Amino acid sequence: MTVAIEMGQTIAGAVAAMDLEELLATRLLVQGNSGSGKSHLLRRLLEQSAPWVQQAIIDPEGDFVTLAEHFGHLVIEAEDHTERGLQVAGERARLHRVSTVLNLEGLDAENQMRRAAAFLGGLFDVDRDHWYPMLVVVDEAQLFAPAVAGEVSDEARKLSLGAMTNLMCRGRKRGLAGIIATQRLAKLAKNVAAEASNFLMGRTFLDIDMARAADLLGMERRQAETFRDLERGQFMALGPALSRRPLRLHIGTTDTKPRNSTPRLMPMPEATLEDARAVILAAPPPDASRPQRRPAPDLLEQLRAAKAAAPEIRPEPFELPASAEELADRRERVDRTLRAVLAEPDAGFRAIGVLYQEFVVRCRIEGLGSAVPDLTEFRRMLTRARAGLGAELAEDDAWQDVSLRASILPEDMQGVFMMIARAAKEGWPCPGDAVIARAYGSHSLRRAQRLLSYMEEQGLIVCQLDGAGRRFVTLVELAWATAPGDPNADDMPAEPVSSAASL
Ligand SMILES: Nc1ncnc2c1ncn2[C@@H]1O[C@H](COP(=O)(O)OP(=O)(O)O)[C@@H](O)[C@H]1O
Ligand SMILES: [Mg+2]
Numbered sequence: 123m124t125v126a127i128e129m130g131q132t133i134a135g136a137v138a139a140m141d142l143e144e145l146l147a148t149r150l151l152v153q154g155n156s157g158s159g160k161s162h163l164l165r166r167l168l169e170q171s172a173p174w175v176q177q178a179i180i181d182p183e184g185d186f187v188t189l190a191e192h193f194g195h196l197v198i199e200a201e202d203h204t205e206r207g208l209q210v211a212g213e214r215a216r217l218h219r220v221s222t223v224l225n226l227e228g229l230d231a232e233n234q235m236r237r238a239a240a241f242l243g244g245l246f247d248v249d250r251d252h253w254y255p256m257l258v259v260v261d262e263a264q265l266f267a268p269a270v271a272g273e274v275s276d277e278a279r280k281l282s283l284g285a286m287t288n289l290m291c292r293g294r295k296r297g298l299a300g301i302i303a304t305q306r307l308a309k310l311a312k313n314v315a316a317e318a319s320n321f322l323m324g325r326t327f328l329d330i331d332m333a334r335a336a337d338l339l340g341m342e343r344r345q346a347e348t349f350r351d352l353e354r355g356q357f358m359a360l361g362p363a364l365s366r367r368p369l370r371l372h373i374g375t376t377d378t379k380p381r382n383s384t385p386r387l388m389p390m391p392e393a394t395l396e397d398a399r400a401v402i403l404a405a406p407p408p409d410a411s412r413p414q415r416r417p418a419p420d421l422l423e424q425l426r427a428a429k430a431a432a433p434e435i436r437p438e439p440f441e442l443p444a445s446a447e448e449l450a451d452r453r454e455r456v457d458r459t460l461r462a463v464l465a466e467p468d469a470g471f472r473a474i475g476v477l478y479q480e481f482v483v484r485c486r487i488e489g490l491g492s493a494v495p496d497l498t499e500f501r502r503m504l505t506r507a508r509a510g511l512g513a514e515l516a517e518d519d520a521w522q523d524v525s526l527r528a529s530i531l532p533e534d535m536q537g538v539f540m541m542i543a544r545a546a547k548e549g550w551p552c553p554g555d556a557v558i559a560r561a562y563g564s565h566s567l568r569r570a571q572r573l574l575s576y577m578e579e580q581g582l583i584v585c586q587l588d589g590a591g592r593r594f595v596t597l598v599e600l601a602w603a604t605a606p607g608d609p610n611a612d613d614m615p616a617e618p619v620s621s622a623a624s625l
Contacts, residue, residue, distance in 0.1 A: 154324025184227030212244020235282035320361030551607030
């Protein structure tokens, strides 16, 4: 069976088809300046082939999330997941044959590279039984396989380039068909570009890109001058899945639209503003309410202010305000309930949703129905409890600095960071891998080690070994260090941090 999908029309008005099976075997490279219509082309290709083949899209600008509505792709917000999480997600997407869009919008270059690499790694590493054919589309591929080192770390570049090279050079055997688009061939690593046998060349202005495109298409460089005259949406096609000789085609329409379409001119509003000055120059809303991605220098102040202002447990809106004693009493009972939930055997390894359900039920039984913390607050309490931190620390000034540092980590890691910070603050030995894993809700020692490396990569901590192979951790910026501790130790070295006792 061959499946031919319609990409659009040739200049002569004939159907321009692409052979999907051939494409799986021979990959595709799309080049064209910004605005030449590459993303549109990819969208057309994805829409037309969606019924036939599983797809994954590496989407640096969040353009493709709209495929979810019509075609059921699962959108993965890369920002919300760790590299490890994304790697596993990649594996599972293949296991279950779910088409996915990895939305990398909003991440810096370093993290875009790392997370794309992790996800691609997951797709690549899956067991042989699951090597079903799959299209892997990478838009703006020069971001992930840059020809020259940029300002990102060597490690990120190595990871990302490695993943892209795997995709394009070794993916075929595993059923992965790389489809990559780039603004400029000269910006794309040569070995990654070289593995594609199909090309769609769009409008190109720079000589160096034109020359490279001509080389790839086997055209005279002089002929490549025509790339300058291509219109938006027009491409020169060549390759076993497309055409045996360079063929000019116009890409057809799409059912879905990019989410971030280019701004359009809008007619000016007819009614004039009564008082433009008053509206435009009114005092800005208080800054503190603006969500911030990274802690700014004055955030500590804000954090303190917020801490002082907000009671731990928010009563429901219709309730009469509770007195201080009532609040304290409730908090004590909520804490007790959490302790009871955590005292269950295996509580440390249950999913947070399950724990929360149980917690809510117990709170109801306790008569705390209207004061049950919401899931976010519950997470926070759980993080603290798992890390063995007592509520009294919340009042400590230095400790607020620690929570601030912790806030740049994914939520599920914050508890571990705080546990280590606690050990460092008290000068206790560094907890062993098993203890760290437990605080993270995992049995895996390797995961514990990866957690530490991750925090080290984020610049939060530095891990070192002493002469006896014992590990000690220094908290960057706070300048606290743990005492050396045996990484293989199975329990908390220093006293009094059984999670139940000190809540
Ligand atoms: N073949 C086409 N038919 C209709 N509109 C197109 C076509 N190709 C591109 N466009 C439109 O042109 C604009 C730029 O295209 P886009 O695919 O985002 O370019 P690129 O990804 O190369 O920067 C978009 O608004 C897109 O919808
Ligand atoms: Mg684009």
